[in-house]
Amino acid sequence: MGSIYQNSYITVSATNSGNGSARCLVERRKPIKIPYENTTKKEFALRARKILDHHPAADPNGGPARPVGPLTFRAWALQEHVLSTRVLHYTATELLFECKTTYRCECMPDRKAYPTTPSLIPKAVASKKLESVWQAWERIVEQYSLRALTVPSDKLPAISGIASKIRKAAHSEYLAGLWKGNLALDLLWHASIPPASSGSAFALETWRAPSFSWASLDVAINYTLLDDEERETFTPTVTLLASSITPTGLNPMGAVSSGSLTLRGPTTTATLSSDQSPEDCTYTLLIKGTSTIRITQDCCLVEISFKNEEGGQGNTVRRAQPGEPLGQLRVSVLCLSVARYDNVVAGLVLGVSEQNPKAWERVGTFAVGTEAFQNAEEKEVILV
Structure with a gap:
């Protein structure tokens, strides 16, 4: 068409x-x-x-x-x-x-x-x-x-x-709404949810796209807006090691049935907390050695349990489905640095995937001072 x-x-x-x-x-x-x-x-x-x-x-x-x-x-x-x-x-x-x-x-x-x-x-x-x-x-x-x-x-x-x-x-290669040639900035899209409606944004009931894609949600989104000075200093900190996007039909730019990105970049663990209610979903992130910051969540989130690779139980966070009860949460998450600019580290907040405990799903974005990642660990991360 x-x-x-x-x-x-x-x-x-x-x-x-x-x-x-x-x-x-x-x-x-x-x-x-x-x-x-x-x-x-x-x-x-x-x-x-x-x-x-x-x-x-x-x-x-x-x-x-x-x-x-x-x-x-x-x-x-x-x-x-x-x-x-x-x-x-x-x-x-x-x-x-x-x-x-x-x-x-x-x-x-x-x-x-x-x-x-x-x-x-x-x-x-x-x-x-x-x-x-x-x-x-x-x-x-x-x-x-x-x-x-x-x-x-x-x-x-x-x-x-x-x-x-x-x-x-x-x-450039198309990755379910993102571009390989502009991957760092594309990964940093964020949901634009007005505070008055923050409690009404949820995950889709039917899977449509991998969590790293804006197409996985039905919310208004924005990209990171950089001024001239920030754009000059913008430096990606992640490397794309592999990508896998499976179209559902003959159109390589159309609907997808699965997708994953394997990235390598600086990571650190943090604690994600919230006293959320159906009327207000706000989340704070605490990285060891730094002060608490607000994240930009993709939608309302819920704390869940999962089986780790050793067969034990662990807790993580994912996007909430419509109708799921919302309550307090305090859970460990992985923060992946995607880029640096003007003494700022911008990246993704990740929770363990329910379907694949070796992979991670995006739940939001963050921006912190570079000191928060001084002791970061280079890690290979699979996003789904």
Whole structure:
């Protein structure tokens, strides 16, 4: 499907329609008419109509235009928007046009170059900077994570067309939503859960992707935002030793049935604690010799027991399923350093996998001062 939109001359988007049975053409709200007289008693009429804030940023480096309508909340529609060369949007208030260089609407007729969604990937590729390609992907995934799917298993297929474009531009291996060529930054995605709803984010009931992938959850996600100085000092501390991603079908960028990464990097054990309740899920991490810090959890977590390799019992933590009781926890976890920048160590909080006690599952991310990893142990870690 991605090639269809990519090769279309123009894509007509029913942006005001949430599904195939909703109307595309709607009756417009009539403008307000205000009659008035000037100083010479000549009669005039002032007309005004309400418009939606869909305009692009005035800054050429700012965000793209924001067409408004039910279609903008559907996950599949994003790659149609990104891959199309030109898009004509039918919205509730007016027609909007986007191409790779500009954006025009009925309420903003000036001819200027503006950032648009169809220009995201072409501009990144034209810059000939690999970093620009990764940043375009990150921006797209962040927007994609805000959208809804009717079929949950479509999480990776619905963005596979865009992933194919990125692969051609970056010549990098795709790892269930992550890229081998940008692995450290990609691993550091984090869930963006507002405090008011922190108790309502849970793991999926049906497995969809390995825990290291943002596709394993249905939450809004963000990537680590680095300023220029931090980007210059950003240094990966993990090495990818092996990867195994098994697609469920013929599309190598689509749905997966299993996945694992074997990494080597600095690790340290820590204690994860929480007095969580259904209304508030917050977690603190204590690494020996440092002060307590807050982690960014992937969702609500629960403490569980598991059988270790020797056949004994141990305790670990994993993402909570909907309906599971939440309560206090205090459990040992593994912290894996993924990168260093500006005297900060950023990494993953890991719990032992229930299915494979030799492997680990991601439960959140952390950022601490470099002193916390002074006595870290280089270790080989399998993420699933």
